Amino acid sequence: MSRRRAHIAMVGVPIVSHVLPSHALIRELVAREHRVTYANDPFVADLIESAGAELVPCTSTLPVADNDWPADPIAAASLFLDDAVQALPQLRAAYDDDPADLYLYDIGAYAARALAEAQGRPLVQLSPTFVGWDGYQEEVAAHPRKLPGADAYRDRFARWLADCGATTTDVDTFSGPPARALALIPRAMQPQADRVDTDTVTFVGPCFDTRADRDGWTRPSTADNVLLISLGSAYTRQPAFYRQCIAAFGDLPGWHVVLQIGKYTDPEDLGTIPPNVEVHSWVPQRAILEQADAFVTHAGMGGCGEGLLAGVPMIAVPQGAEQFMNADRLVELGVARRVDTADATAETLRTALNDLVTDAERVDRSKQLQAAARAEGGTPRAADLIEHMLAAAENPAL
Secondary structure: OOOOOOEEEEEOOOOHHHHHHHHHHHHHHHHOOOEEEEEEOHHHHHHHHHOOOEEEEOOOOOOOOOOOOOOOHHHHHHHHHHHHHHHHHHHHHHHOOOOOOEEEEEOOOHHHHHHHHHHOOOEEEEEOOOOOOOOHHHHHHOOHHHOOOHHHHHHHHHHHHHHOOOOOOOHHHHOOOOOOEEEOOOHHHOOOHHHOOOOOEEEOOOOOOHHHOOOOOOOOOOOOEEEEEEOOOOOOOOHHHHHHHHHHHOOOOOEEEEEEOOOOOOHHHHOOOOOOEEEEOOOOHHHHHOOOOEEEEOOOHHHHHHHHHHOOOEEEOOOOOOHHHHHHHHHHHOOEEEOOHHHOOHHHHHHHHHHHHOOHHHHHHHHHHHHHHHHOOHHHHHHHHHHHHHHHHHOOOO
């Protein structure tokens, strides 16, 4: 492994759920005395700088400030392509005279792959969600290609690839994993895991700073059980759902409830808050889960990974994107109940919680999955693999 101080560049998109999965890994690489630059929009500067990385401002056109994403998948994909087209000149201005020894990049940061390929530098994708498998293009990706606007989108993508300096010019190949990718998720959450090319993709599990797991929240001494309710960072404008949760779990004997409502919901819209419920716009989710007994989640991949690592039962209330698939996977694994938003009445939620906490088989399964996720290595293993890639780039015989 390389302990030479290297220049590692991370290129991301300013979506919190895409920054947080690799946050501890970036901090670990900095702690190992590498020079880590991080190209991203100043919108997430505080997160990046808290990891010790050097922010390289790269303005984004993604609608993260108002969280106003289109429902149409082709329109959403076009936003990422538009962002890549305008980001690449910014990256070239920052890195053409100061190239990294190794580029890390988020799945949404297409311009990073174009830059690294143009410079002939090694490249590693950090995936915060599941990756493609043998047959993925035919089984999953084929459907969006039939949607209105898909052909025009792919033609525009192909034209950009032909002109941007990338050596990979096929749209499907370029938008998939490069020669090396680290999946920052439990392998248990990967669909068709046995059909993933493990020569290309390594599952390292969720990457967290284990030293900080219990920082920031203290379990009340009077709480027999703790329930965390969080819909992540992007789907939090749900006052009606929160009111149902309060009706379901407020004053539930023995339970203390932590409710995260995000910055888009006014606590005044929730009505009377029972004494056993604490309401916050943001909470240290990992710290709470390490002390919790159950978790109501939107089934974003980050939340799924945190729930599995903590070994807690989950009520999955998917809101969008891949969360419906994630919720079904948690149910298949035997550690969750899925409750769709339209069905999330107080009675349904309370019944789901009771079913989970009284299921002895679920407890055993949770422990098995928790052990498997922790054995994947997380942050230290991911950092070791990156240093090995640095060493291999210096000495291809390794």
